[in-house]
Amino acid sequence: MFENKNTPLQGAGVMYQIYPRSFQDIDDDGVGDLRGITKRLDYLKDLGVNSIWLSPIYPSPMKDFGYDISDYTSIDSLFGSLEDFDELVKQAHARDIKIVMDYVINHTSEEHKWFIESKSSRENPKRNWYIWRDPKPNGEPPNNWISMFGGSAWKLDETTNQFYLHTFLTEQPDLNWRNPEVKQAMIDILRFWIDRGVDGFRTDAFAHVFKDPEFRDEPLNPDWRPGRWDYTKFIHSLTQHHPDLYLLYEYFDQVFNDYPDRQLFMISEDYAGLDNLRWHHDHSNPDRFAPINIRFSQLHWDAQTIRQFVEEYETRLKPHEWPNHALSNHDVVRISDRAGSHQIRVAAMLQMTLRGMPIIYYGDEIGMHDTDIPQAQIHDPVSKQTNRPGRDPERTPMQWANQPGAGFTNGEPWLPIAKDYNVFNVDIEQHDPSSVLSLYKRLIQLRAEIPALVYGSYESNNLSTIDVYCYHRRLDDQELLIALNMSYKDQTIKLDVHNYDCVLNTDNSLNCSVRNGYLFLKPHEGVILRKVSSEQN
Numbered sequence: 001m002f003e004n005k006n007t008p009l010q011g012a013g014v015m016y017q018i019y020p021r022s023f024q025d026i027d028d029d030g031v032g033d034l035r036g037i038t039k040r041l042d043y044l045k046d047l048g049v050n051s052i053w054l055s056p057i058y059p060s061p062m063k064d065f066g067y068d069i070s071d072y073t074s075i076d077s078l079f080g081s082l083e084d085f086d087e088l089v090k091q092a093h094a095r096d097i098k099i100v101m102d103y104v105i106n107h108t109s110e111e112h113k114w115f116i117e118s119k120s121s122r123e124n125p126k127r128n129w130y131i132w133r134d135p136k137p138n139g140e141p142p143n144n145w146i147s148m149f150g151g152s153a154w155k156l157d158e159t160t161n162q163f164y165l166h167t168f169l170t171e172q173p174d175l176n177w178r179n180p181e182v183k184q185a186m187i188d189i190l191r192f193w194i195d196r197g198v199d200g201f202r203t204d205a206f207a208h209v210f211k212d213p214e215f216r217d218e219p220l221n222p223d224w225r226p227g228r229w230d231y232t233k234f235i236h237s238l239t240q241h242h243p244d245l246y247l248l249y250e251y252f253d254q255v256f257n258d259y260p261d262r263q264l265f266m267i268s269e270d271y272a273g274l275d276n277l278r279w280h281h282d283h284s285n286p287d288r289f290a291p292i293n294i295r296f297s298q299l300h301w302d303a304q305t306i307r308q309f310v311e312e313y314e315t316r317l318k319p320h321e322w323p324n325h326a327l328s329n330h331d332v333v334r335i336s337d338r339a340g341s342h343q344i345r346v347a348a349m350l351q352m353t354l355r356g357m358p359i360i361y362y363g364d365e366i367g368m369h370d371t372d373i374p375q376a377q378i379h380d381p382v383s384k385q386t387n388r389p390g391r392d393p394e395r396t397p398m399q400w401a402n403q404p405g406a407g408f409t410n411g412e413p414w415l416p417i418a419k420d421y422n423v424f425n426v427d428i429e430q431h432d433p434s435s436v437l438s439l440y441k442r443l444i445q446l447r448a449e450i451p452a453l454v455y456g457s458y459e460s461n462n463l464s465t466i467d468v469y470c471y472h473r474r475l476d477d478q479e480l481l482i483a484l485n486m487s488y489k490d491q492t493i494k495l496d497v498h499n500y501d502c503v504l505n506t507d508n509s510l511n512c513s514v515r516n517g518y519l520f521l522k523p524h525e526g527v528i529l530r531k532v533s534s535e536q537n
């Protein structure tokens with residue numbers, strides 16, 4: 001149904017997610033800024049990334065650190081100005097790096113002028129831009145919907161005596177996408193940024209945008225137990241993954257059609273399982289849209305679980321559809337803590353050798369860890385309002401150098417810097433050929449050097465064991481075998497054919513132990529092998 005001419009962001013590209021507050025501070029106010037990102041573009045170029053996704057940089061009261069936007073077409077002064085943004089785009093493009101903006105579509109900030117108007121009276125022309133309902137006769141909220149950030153998803157506005165819906169914080173009222181004016185306004189925002197040179201978007205909270213128009217109660221989750229996340233008390237069949245969501249892809253595709261000379265691209269946030277990932281592929285133009293696969297953040301890190309997931313996803317993807325594998329982001333525990341420090345290299349090799357566009361969360365490439373945040377320095381509303389772990393630990397400042405402020409700031413950083421910044425930092429790692437950073441760089445280079453790693457098919461094989469995940473990537477006569485020891489024990493794999501060359505070891509060397517048709521792997525060791533064709537023997 002869709003013509004397939006994949007953009008460079010898909011499949012072939014490597015994306016890098018920047019949490020702007022924490023990347024590089026130029027004006028020493030302790031918060032990162034756009035000029036800081038521009039300053040570090042050479043680093044990103046050297047790393048080999050093709051695009052950077054910026055978590056929100058728009059004006060915001062920062063109740064949810066930028067995911068509560070009060071003006072979609074400007075830049076928060078904390079981060080700089082539109083001129084700084086234009087300069088960033090210019091400099092990024094000069095280095096062949098694309099810019100991807102966070103597109104927060106489910107809600108605005110309560111301080112957005114649309115909401116201020118909407119709230120002002122029941123008769124205001126913008127009233128229906130948000131989701132307002134009358135209280136029940138007993139004064140209770142209109143239904144049992146609950147917020148992801150704790151409590152009812154409805155807040156009473158006492159002046160107009162109606163409740164408004166907020167899937168996240170009370171300060172983040174949900175937009176009413178069923179109103180054509182809202183759709184138009186949100187689409188105009190896309191155009192604004194595309195006209196300013198932006199190459200793509202990451203859509204926030206995609207699954208939540210359309211809700212049940214009848215506002216029925218959601219069913220209780222029979223599997224919920226006290227102590228589990230309150231939000232999971234209900235099955236969110238009426239507030240998430242509504243069938244009407246396909247409309248969003250239609251709207252966005254129409255906008256992109258107006259820019260035939262641009263290779264625009266959008267990735268969507270969705271934590272749901274394979275059926276929902278498949279839903280995105282089924283309802284969107286694969287040339288332009290794809291969901292982010294952040295399931296790696298929820299799966300147990302062992303060879304069998306990871307393999308089963310990847311293989312099932314691959315089986316359900318068509319050759320021109322791309323997965324976008326992310327190991328971490330600003331909402332989940334970093335991979336180095338989830339999989340364990342010893343597995344960072346295996347995780348990197350996995351991510352860079354699977355089909356699709358890998359998305360690297362800033363700092364993962366130097367092995368950054370989550371950082372314990374003292375009570376007094378907690379910022380994240382999730383820590384303050386829910387029984388879930390907060391997200392500050394994975395948002396701490398980038399570790400550039402072994403100096404006060406870690407090269408991030410000369411001021412007081414907004415979140416504490418990890419104590420191990422003297423070991424895990426760019427300065428040290430870029431001069432150490434065996435560092436995690438050097439491994440990432442080499443893996444990204446390999447994607448440019450070996451087409452099978454990008455365009456090759458993913459092929460399952462029977463070499464995998466309980467502890468070792470093995471797969472092939474194949475393109476024409478190029479055949480690679482990736483073998484990842486996800487355990488703390490030595491492992492031996494009997495190879496299918498004898499003639500393999502070592503392309504890369506997770507220690508960033510060319511030493512792979514292949515002898516007499518066997519591959520020997522040390523604990524937490526991964527290798528990329530290339531099959532040597534019989535003519536070369």
Ligand code: NOJ
Nearest residue numbers: 064067104168204205331
């Ligand atoms: C998902 C974002 O990634 C998260 O940081 C934010 O809190 C919610 N959406 C609400 O926008």
